[in-house]
Amino acid sequence: MSRIVILTGAGISAESGIRTFRASDGLWEDHRIEEVATPEGFLRDSALVHQFYNARRAAARAAQPNAAHLALAELEADPHHTVLIVTQNVDDLHERAGSQNVIHMHGTLVGALCHDCGHRWPAPEVMTQGDLCPACARAATRPDIVWFGEMPYQMDQIVRALEAADLFVSIGTSGNVYPAAGFVRDAAMAGVQTLELNLEPSAGTDMFDTARHGPATQVVPAWVRAQLAQRR
Missing domain, CATH: 3.30.1600.10 (SIR2/SIRT2 'Small Domain')
Structure with a gap:
């Protein structure tokens, strides 16, 4: 798993x-x-x-969920993976795509x-x-x-999940907004593999073990297909 x-x-x-x-x-x-x-x-x-x-x-x-949202829901549904999505977004496109294990850290x-x-x-x-x-x-x-000056939601649960993970993936983030921008550092300190999937290199791209760049609707489904293929 x-x-x-x-x-x-x-x-x-x-x-x-x-x-x-x-x-x-x-x-x-x-x-x-x-x-x-x-x-x-x-x-x-x-x-x-x-x-x-x-x-x-x-x-x-x-708005409607796009191919990236749908791919992540497909990955979560695979019995060989335990997936937690921590989103900075305040829309509900992950849930409407079918994801169930979602934390909205910014509400x-x-x-x-x-x-x-x-x-x-x-x-x-x-x-x-x-x-x-x-x-x-x-x-x-x-x-x-969650507005400026307020504490993001469920930070304790997020930190525990990062420390217990096998892989941390950052998708579509600038790497400028904390505390989320520090998750890659926290994951690396816990010995977790890290991957960035982003339109272009983020501010923290050098901290990731691997980075792939391009539109989310292309790079995310491609990565998910590769993950699922490993278990077949």
Whole structure:
């Protein structure tokens, strides 16, 4: 049984039509990061934040899983592999492709969170600043997204999985966003083999044992086919 931990970033969903995280000018889909991706921005203008994430939620729901998502689901379904997908993405394309063992370390657009009491529930298609928390009845509903200055989800579980893995694979990531950018170092220190699959070399590509570059819809299915062929 091969234990594989796979980190995915914006590059795996880009070919499904979902825009990548942000441009070099500090704008995220024409908004300042501080306005729409921080707790302070939410407290300052919750209506703008909800408008922003409502648009992102609609775009994610309109997108379809691509060949890379489907290939990873096929790998997870193979009885000779134990696969954990740790994704930085907030879309649900992995799940819609058939993957079941997925950790959304940066949260998910399909979830709602109470900013006051921490209660979570499925997000409606459109959220507003007047939505009440089902648990505490306060108008403090926000997207269940990890913003700048907040701790990513399930880090202890991710670290344990990395230390127990046989292989760590990073797909479609820039290598610039921590703590995910440090996973390759953590895996290497635990003696785990490491592989980068990316459109182009990431900021941390030199830390990987092996790297293959090209569109995710090409390099990921090719790698999965090779993994499955080894067991036949």
